[in-house]
Amino acid sequence: MIAAMADKPERDGIVLTEAQKKSRRQRSVAIALALGVLVVLFFAVTMVKGPAVLVRPM
Amino acid sequence: MSVLDHNAVDINPRISEAEVGDYIALLKPRVMSLVIFTALVGMAMAPGHFHWVLAITSLLCIAVGAGASGALNMALEGDIDAKMSRTANRPIPRGRITRGEAMAFGLTLSFFSVMTLGILVNWIAGALLAFTIFFYVVIYTMGLKRWTAQNIVIGGAAGALPPVVAWAAVTGSVDVEPLLLFAIIFFWTPPHFWALALFRSDDYARAGIPMLPNVAGPDATRLQILLYTIVLIAVAAAPWALGYFDAVYGVVSLILGAGMLVLAINVYMRRTRAASLRATRKLFAFSILYLFALFATLLAEVVFRALAPMVGGA
Numbered sequence: 001m002i003a004a005m006a007d008k009p010e011r012d013g014i015v016l017t018e019a020q021k022k023s024r025r026q027r028s029v030a031i032a033l034a035l036g037v038l039v040v041l042f043f044a045v046t047m048v049k050g051p052a053v054l055v056r057p058m
Numbered sequence: 059m060s061v062l063d064h065n066a067v068d069i070n071p072r073i074s075e076a077e078v079g080d081y082i083a084l085l086k087p088r089v090m091s092l093v094i095f096t097a098l099v100g101m102a103m104a105p106g107h108f109h110w111v112l113a114i115t116s117l118l119c120i121a122v123g124a125g126a127s128g129a130l131n132m133a134l135e136g137d138i139d140a141k142m143s144r145t146a147n148r149p150i151p152r153g154r155i156t157r158g159e160a161m162a163f164g165l166t167l168s169f170f171s172v173m174t175l176g177i178l179v180n181w182i183a184g185a186l187l188a189f190t191i192f193f194y195v196v197i198y199t200m201g202l203k204r205w206t207a208q209n210i211v212i213g214g215a216a217g218a219l220p221p222v223v224a225w226a227a228v229t230g231s232v233d234v235e236p237l238l239l240f241a242i243i244f245f246w247t248p249p250h251f252w253a254l255a256l257f258r259s260d261d262y263a264r265a266g267i268p269m270l271p272n273v274a275g276p277d278a279t280r281l282q283i284l285l286y287t288i289v290l291i292a293v294a295a296a297p298w299a300l301g302y303f304d305a306v307y308g309v310v311s312l313i314l315g316a317g318m319l320v321l322a323i324n325v326y327m328r329r330t331r332a333a334s335l336r337a338t339r340k341l342f343a344f345s346i347l348y349l350f351a352l353f354a355t356l357l358a359e360v361v362f363r364a365l366a367p368m369v370g371g372a
Contacts, residue, residue, distance in 0.1 A: 014073065016073060017073075019075050023074065023076060023077045024074075026077050026078050027076070027077075027078060029078075030078045038174070041118070041174070044111045044115075045111055045115055045178040045179075048109050049112075049178075
């Protein structure tokens with residue numbers, strides 16, 4: 001059985017083109033930025049509404 | 059022996075080449091900018107102190123919610139968009155993004171925008187944003203648009219809700235003033251979209267969408283545009299007439315309304331092909347300026363009111 005498997009040509013799987021790699025990288029960066037914004041947003045609002053760090057009398 | 063049925067596995071799956079710009083196009087940025095602006099006015103008009111962090115958060119959530127509606131709309135209307143010259147260049151007809159990808163994108167953004175607004179600001183605003191998305195996607199896109207010539211009249215409610223959501227974000231309630239803003243956008247929608255439908259009637263006919271010019275005819279549409287414009291002028295003057303805004307807003311709204319009325323009469327009178335085309339294009343372009351100028355005047359007056367005590371006290 002092992003010999004039979006070795007006889008099969010090795011498959012490379014899916015190889016992305018340069019355009020696909022580039023667009024995937026772009027999308028990954030955009031998702032990371034969006035998640036970063038969400039984290040900052042939650043942190044900032046927690047400061048405002050929770051411990052009220054940013055809320056001070058004028 | 060293999061446990062995998064290789065016939066059942068797609069060995070050439072579609073690998074997306076969609077770029078960030080394609081996804082931004084799904085959000086309908088131009089519509090989004092008008093939504094942000096009208097929401098900003100609703101927020102500025104609302105009474106009481108509202109922390110700037112919460113203001114930015116609210117506007118961001120409303121903008122993302124509006125964008126999500128746009129993405130879901132495009133996911134559901136990929137077939138229609140491909141048939142219309144105005145929309146054939148959108149990411150789905152161009153094959154940049156699949157309908158499934160757009161649907162997943164829209165649903166994800168809808169979920170995050172509603173939950174973020176609800177958790178971080180208040181749940182009345184979150185619920186109103188959820189209702190806005192539901193109304194635009196399910197009631198308008200999936201129901202009214204392909205079913206009745208009154209599609210954009212009823213569906214216009216979705217586009218009119220952002221100032222109400224923004225007001226609710228500040229106050230946690232809904233009052234007469236945001237409902238006046240709602241009414242202005244609601245009655246502005248028919249003249250605006252029917253002007254577009256008149257000069258794009260071939261497009262809509264090809265896509266099989268029952269817009270008023272294709273169902274009732276161009277003449278009936280011209281009359282409806284004129285009638286809705288008259289109602290719009292009265293509704294737009296209401297914030298002044300009811301005493302919420304002073305004469306400056308009243309005069310500006312009437313001057314802008316006169317401009318809309320002249321152009322609507324022009325559309326009603328000119329019925330030959332070339333003249334009609336020019337008239338409807340002018341009305342369509344002016345209607346965008348009209349809404350922007352009207353809301354900018356409201357914003358300017360609110361800002362002036364806020365600054366007046368400081369200037370007077372200095």
